[in-house]
Amino acid sequence: MCTLEKHGSLFILTLIGDNHEHRLGPSLIDCLLSALSQVNSQAINGGSALITVAHGKFFCNGFDVPWGQSDARSRLHQMVESFRSVMSALLSLPVPTIAAVSGHAAAGGLVLALGHDYVLMRRDRGFLYMSEVDLAITLPDYVAALMRSKIGGSAARRDVLLRGMKVKGEEAVRMGIVDSAAYDSEESVVEAAVRLGHRLAERKWNGEVYAEIRKSLYPEICGVLGLVSKTIVASSKL
Amino acid sequence: MCTLEKRGNLFFLTLTGDDDHRFSLTLIESLIFALSKVKSQAVHGSALITTAHGKFFSNGFDLAWAQSAGSSSGAIDRLHHLVASFKPVVSALLSLPMPTIAALPGHAAAAGFLLALSHDYVLMRRDRGVLYMSEVDIGLTLPDYFTALMRSKIGSASARRDILLAGRKVKGEEAVRMGIVDSAAHDSEESVVEGAVRLGEQLVKRKWNGEVYAEIRKSLYPEICGVLGLVPKTVVASSKL
Numbered sequence: 001m002c003t004l005e006k007h008g009s010l011f012i013l014t015l016i017g018d019n020h021e022h023r024l025g026p027s028l029i030d031c032l033l034s035a036l037s038q039v040n041s042q043a044i045n046g047g048s049a050l051i052t053v054a055h056g057k058f059f060c061n062g063f064d065v066p067w068g069q070s071d072a073r074s075r076l077h078q079m080v081e082s083f084r085s086v087m088s089a090l091l092s093l094p095v096p097t098i099a100a101v102s103g104h105a106a107a108g109g110l111v112l113a114l115g116h117d118y119v120l121m122r123r124d125r126g127f128l129y130m131s132e133v134d135l136a137i138t139l140p141d142y143v144a145a146l147m148r149s150k151i152g153g154s155a156a157r158r159d160v161l162l163r164g165m166k167v168k169g170e171e172a173v174r175m176g177i178v179d180s181a182a183y184d185s186e187e188s189v190v191e192a193a194v195r196l197g198h199r200l201a202e203r204k205w206n207g208e209v210y211a212e213i214r215k216s217l218y219p220e221i222c223g224v225l226g227l228v229s230k231t232i233v234a235s236s237k238l
Numbered sequence: 239m240c241t242l243e244k245r246g247n248l249f250f251l252t253l254t255g256d257d258d259h260r261f262s263l264t265l266i267e268s269l270i271f272a273l274s275k276v277k278s279q280a281v282h283g284s285a286l287i288t289t290a291h292g293k294f295f296s297n298g299f300d301l302a303w304a305q306s307a308g309s310s311s312g313a314i315d316r317l318h319h320l321v322a323s324f325k326p327v328v329s330a331l332l333s334l335p336m337p338t339i340a341a342l343p344g345h346a347a348a349a350g351f352l353l354a355l356s357h358d359y360v361l362m363r364r365d366r367g368v369l370y371m372s373e374v375d376i377g378l379t380l381p382d383y384f385t386a387l388m389r390s391k392i393g394s395a396s397a398r399r400d401i402l403l404a405g406r407k408v409k410g411e412e413a414v415r416m417g418i419v420d421s422a423a424h425d426s427e428e429s430v431v432e433g434a435v436r437l438g439e440q441l442v443k444r445k446w447n448g449e450v451y452a453e454i455r456k457s458l459y460p461e462i463c464g465v466l467g468l469v470p471k472t473v474v475a476s477s478k479l
Binding site for chain 1: 301313314317373374375376377378379380381382385389393394395396398399402403404405
């Protein structure tokens with residue numbers, strides 16, 4: 001499950017999930033799609049931002065797969081496919097997006113975080129972890145494309161994907177994976193996200209243009225997800 | 239408009255006028271003509287320095303001209319015309335058979351920023367001028383060759399995001415830190431041009447074969463070359479073979 005609230009100019013999307021790991025199961029994925037679609041329709045005039053948060057030890061621990069059961073593989077495949085739409089919705093969202101990662105983000109959970117324009121995490125708690133190499137699962141095409149688009153350094157990508165490194169806050173900043181980890185509590189990372197959200201919302205960017213410029217930053221993942229770009233001239237000067 | 243001079247082995251392409259050197263169709267045509275002259279006069283061991291006088295390198299396209307079309311569809315047509323006309327300037331610079339240096343005396347915004355980035359080396363002032371992709375603030379999406387050049391020349395994903403998605407205005411020292419320009423150790427217009435001349439003189443001493451230099455440059459930037467339709471070729475000009 002998730003909740004969507006509006007606080008002033010900011011949309012706050014909170015991951016609740018069925019368990020404290022906020023795992024991405026069918027109901028959370030559906031809830032995210034519905035929430036993002038609401039943001040899409042309500043954010044028509046610019047001047048807002050989305051902040052995604054979760055409380056507790058985990059931001060999101062990845063897909064909710066019934067490991068050990070006979071249908072585990074097909075369930076995983078189903079969720080990977082339905083999560084594609086969440087990625088597409090995030091990349092097309094007509095507002096700046098910020099993930100306030102106050103706990104562990106692993107596998108699909110890290111993918112969710114990296115689907116945002118800005119990522120903040122705690123210095124003292126939580127790590128980022130692409131568990132697939134340890135679990136012996138290959139990466140879906142859009143996950144690999146996202147990692148390549150968002151993690152700039154080839155050594156960093158190798159460490160995260162091929163070495164299954166568990167990356168804590170300060171290292172995540174050094175590796176260029178997150179924007180800041182200067183926070184020593186859940187409250188302070190969320191507050192920082194809110195401050196950043198307000199600063200970005202104040203720029204009053206045209207949402208449609210913002211989304212198109214974002215997509216043009218990430219052509220590879222857009223290609224994989226089938227997101228088509230368009231030219232927009234929304235300038236009031238023309 | 240612009241002027242072209244040759245001093246020794248260095249070509250100087252200068253954007254002139256007291257204004258913000260916006261790219262009109264006329265200025266674009268002059269730039270294309272100047273660059274084709276440079277290409278025809280190139281010898282092994284030449285270099286190009288592009289600069290401007292005053293507060294601006296260039297503030298981008300002449301949007302006022304586009305706006306004066308009298309209708310919004312007319313304005314959009316004019317904007318598309320400017321975008322399409324400017325593409326050959328970028329192609330010419332990426333194919334130029336010699337090293338190229340942009341010496342920024344001041345602000346470089348939107349297409350002006352793009353003109354700077356189309357050079358092999360970019361020097362700016364520490365004390366004056368910002369690099370700024372204004373499109374997100376103005377409400378314009380980016381032409382395909384703009385984003386391709388940005389991706390080819392600005393290596394960091396977060397730097398690209400800050401510049402394109404957050405419309406960040408980047409001053410000299412930050413531009414060096416972000417890996418966008420080569421140097422910002424200059425505190426006057428004279429000093430940034432001198433810096434460009436010193437670099438130019440170092441580069442011309444290498445007496446590179448211009449055709450080979452251009453092909454190697456193109457092979458560094460396959461994405462933008464693809465978008466511009468620039469075809470690479472194999473050149474073996476070594477006198478040792």
